[in-house]
Amino acid sequence: MALTxxxxxxxxxxxxxxxxxxxxxxxxxALVSFGFGILLRPMLAGISIGGTDLGFWFAQQxxxxxxxxxxxxxxxxxxxxxxxxGVGEE
Amino acid sequence: MDQFTINLLFVGASFALYxxxxxxxxxGSTSEFYAAGRGVHPVTNGMATAADWMSAASxxxxxxxxxxxxxxxxxxxxxxxxxxxxxxLLLAPYLRKFGKFTVSEFIGDRFYSxxxxxxxxxxxxxxxxxxxxxxxTGVGVAFGRFLEVSNTLGLLIGAVVVFxxxxxxxxxxxxxxxxxxxVVLITAYTIPAxxxxxxxxxxxxxxxxxxxxxxxxxxPLLERLDQIVDELGFNEYTVHHGDTxxxxxxxxxxxxxxxxxxHVIMRFFTVPRVADARWSAGWALVFIALLYLTAPAVxxxxxxxxxxLMWPEGTDGQAVSVxxxxxxxxxxxxxxxxxxxxxxxxxxxxxxxxxxxxxxxADMQARAEEEGWEGNELTNFNNDILVLANPEIxxxxxxxxxxxAAGGIAAALSTAAGLLLAISSAVSxxxxxxxxxxxxxxxxxxxxxxxxxxxxxxxxxxxxLNPPGFAAETVALAFxxxxxxxxxxxxxxxxxKVNNHGAVAGMLTGLIVTLVYIFLHKGWxxxxxxxxxxxxxxxxxxxxxxxxxxxxxxxxxxxxFTVSKMTTPIPQEVDDLVESVRVPKGAAAAAADH
Numbered sequence: 001m002a003l004t005x006x007x008x009x010x011x012x013x014x015x016x017x018x019x020x021x022x023x024x025x026x027x028x029x030a031l032v033s034f035g036f037g038i039l040l041r042p043m044l045a046g047i048s049i050g051g052t053d054l055g056f057w058f059a060q061q062x063x064x065x066x067x068x069x070x071x072x073x074x075x076x077x078x079x080x081x082x083x084x085x086g087v088g089e090e
Numbered sequence: 091m092d093q094f095t096i097n098l099l100f101v102g103a104s105f106a107l108y109x110x111x112x113x114x115x116x117x118g119s120t121s122e123f124y125a126a127g128r129g130v131h132p133v134t135n136g137m138a139t140a141a142d143w144m145s146a147a148s149x150x151x152x153x154x155x156x157x158x159x160x161x162x163x164x165x166x167x168x169x170x171x172x173x174x175x176x177x178x179l180l181l182a183p184y185l186r187k188f189g190k191f192t193v194s195e196f197i198g199d200r201f202y203s204x205x206x207x208x209x210x211x212x213x214x215x216x217x218x219x220x221x222x223x224x225x226x227t228g229v230g231v232a233f234g235r236f237l238e239v240s241n242t243l244g245l246l247i248g249a250v251v252v253f254x255x256x257x258x259x260x261x262x263x264x265x266x267x268x269x270x271x272x273v274v275l276i277t278a279y280t281i282p283a284x285x286x287x288x289x290x291x292x293x294x295x296x297x298x299x300x301x302x303x304x305x306x307x308x309x310p311l312l313e314r315l316d317q318i319v320d321e322l323g324f325n326e327y328t329v330h331h332g333d334t335x336x337x338x339x340x341x342x343x344x345x346x347x348x349x350x351x352x353h354v355i356m357r358f359f360t361v362p363r364v365a366d367a368r369w370s371a372g373w374a375l376v377f378i379a380l381l382y383l384t385a386p387a388v389x390x391x392x393x394x395x396x397x398x399l400m401w402p403e404g405t406d407g408q409a410v411s412v413x414x415x416x417x418x419x420x421x422x423x424x425x426x427x428x429x430x431x432x433x434x435x436x437x438x439x440x441x442x443x444x445x446x447x448x449x450x451x452a453d454m455q456a457r458a459e460e461e462g463w464e465g466n467e468l469t470n471f472n473n474d475i476l477v478l479a480n481p482e483i484x485x486x487x488x489x490x491x492x493x494x495a496a497g498g499i500a501a502a503l504s505t506a507a508g509l510l511l512a513i514s515s516a517v518s519x520x521x522x523x524x525x526x527x528x529x530x531x532x533x534x535x536x537x538x539x540x541x542x543x544x545x546x547x548x549x550x551x552x553x554x555l556n557p558p559g560f561a562a563e564t565v566a567l568a569f570x571x572x573x574x575x576x577x578x579x580x581x582x583x584x585x586x587k588v589n590n591h592g593a594v595a596g597m598l599t600g601l602i603v604t605l606v607y608i609f610l611h612k613g614w615x616x617x618x619x620x621x622x623x624x625x626x627x628x629x630x631x632x633x634x635x636x637x638x639x640x641x642x643x644x645x646x647x648x649x650x651f652t653v654s655k656m657t658t659p660i661p662q663e664v665d666d667l668v669e670s671v672r673v674p675k676g677a678a679a680a681a682a683d684h
Binding site (some may be wrong): 004008011013014015017019022026027029032033034037038039041049050052053056057059060063064065067068070073075076078079082085086087088089 | 103162166168171172174175178179180183203285301302309310311313314316326330334337338340341342363364365368369372375376379382386496547585672673674675676683
């Protein structure tokens with residue numbers, strides 16, 4: 001299925017925005033798991049929660065909750081973006 | 091009614107349900123066989139993906155691994171959920187837009203190379219088969235324990251059941267069967283956890299119970315647990331003891347492997363629209379998170395319960411006596427599990443008591459000398475029995491134990507079925523139709539899919555009887571292969587303009603280097619004693635073979651980019667294909683073309 005020049009231009013802008021949203025999401029993804037959950041845990045050691053520290057919570061529960069939020073945010077944001085650029089499905 | 095009858099009743103009823111659904115949803119055309127006619131709702135699809143994903147490793151094994159290691163095994167929790175973010179953002183929508191049936195078809199078309207497709211098929215088959223071997227081992231253990239038959243007979247019964255609904259039902263049967271399996275397994279996992287959380291903390295929600303107050307001592311649960319295991323010379327539960335680099339790479343391997351495993355990716359071919367593929371990944375993670383948020387609570391509370399049972403007067407009092415273990419109904423579970431050979435104790439110093447402590451710890455050795463102990467007397471506690479034994483440890487009613495039996499079996503069966511489907515479509519669609527006999531009829535293709543499925547279950551059952559290693563090690567190999575070979579190729583196919591030579595060289599590098607690294611540590615083709623290194627002292631610094639998938643993936647990317655830069659750029663029509671995969675518009679048309 002061939003696209004017109006105008007459609008191609010719109011598709012390129014759409015893709016650029018998509019990649020930016022993905023990058024921001026992946027930074028958060030890495031921050032809560034590899035960051036707060038593992039590497040930055042010593043820095044969060046002062047913040048206590050239920051008998052342990054915040055890093056432990058992120059490693060065992062917090063990161064999972066953030067992952068969920070990220071996926072739903074992405075789905076919502078991209079479906080909106082599809083409509084803005086007219087590249088969505090009916 | 092005795093426990094055996096109750097278990098039989100629960101497992102039997104759940105089977106009847108799965109087989110009933112498989113028969114009811116018998117597949118007709120090839121399109122229905124592979125992708126359920128693309129009519130599956132995102133929530134339904136998410137639930138089926140969750141059942142597909144959560145195997146014996148998640149259900150039976152994971153909480154036990156966390157319980158006895160503590161914080162360091164958080165990798166499993168982050169790794170096996172974080173992969174869904176990668177799937178949802180980097181793969182699922184575009185592969186749905188591409189609109190074909192299998193992962194290798196995408197790789198073959200995108201890299202305009204039958205060789206690339208063939209290598210992808212090999213990676214898929216090796217990864218899926220290794221994974222299914224681990225599942226069949228789990229099926230054997232669960233059936234053997236709860237039907238009170240031998241491991242071998244249990245595995246054979248399980249193989250027949252998987253065969254029945256996977257071969258005759260196809261994807262549609264599997265999708266709806268897996269919804270039923272999800273309901274069974276999550277109920278079975280949650281109910282005992284709620285009971286135990288109430289007993290230990292008074293909080294009915296295990297995920298909050300984990301961070302609540304321990305009712306008996308008035309201390310926060312985790313603080314209490316840290317204290318009690320520390321007093322016995324074990325590593326404190328919440329403290330990081332292992333190597334940080336290995337933990338990061340292991341977590342990353344599990345994440346990338348999740349996004350590269352074909353049976354999970356295939357799920358996103360079954361939704362009607364690209365938008366639904368995005369939602370589906372989210373729903374899948376919702377249903378997975380229900381178990382994964384509960385698992386760490388199950389682990390911590392079970393560890394506390396077990397430790398307190400062994401030291402009824404507290405860690406500075408007297409240990410539990412041999413008589414109490416034999417007579418007190420609270421300790422009945424120990425006798426039950428002793429018969430499986432997965433739990434064992436021995437009164438080494440003959441004082442009539444069983445001292446459970448870390449006999450490698452210097453402080454404890456001093457105390458042992460003083461008290462006349464001769465080593466840890468709880469000699470064997472297999473981590474994998476924890477979840478299955480948990481309801482018995484907490485003295486829960488018989489029907490809960492029966493339910494957990496059904497849940498464990500559901501977890502192992504559902505994943506085995508999904509993997510078999512991935513293997514059968516790789517063989518029939520990619521190998522037979524795509525390479526050897528392109529003019530095969532639809533009927534012939536369906537037949538070859540079923541033969542492939544039957545063949546792989548026979549092979550997997552055989553290898554499951556004589557597994558190449560522990561189930562967890564086998565599963566780790568599957569993740570390593572998927573992470574190092576499939577995921578980078580898919581991602582580069584969508585986000586970059588890497589060419590055919592780059593993809594082929596990258597996949598081969600990732601696959602071979604990872605396999606070699608694993609074989610060097612686990613033995614060539616898993617033959618014992620052929621290994622040159624061990625995971626305790628690995629070849630590369632602190633990187634264990636289970637964590638190497640992430641390194642293999644990085645090598646794949648580097649090689650692919652380098653080779654691609656040095657060879658001819660991709661042709662115009664492939665460039666157009668990449669551009670079209672990036673936008674959702676026209677996904678329905680792409681599917682109809684097929």
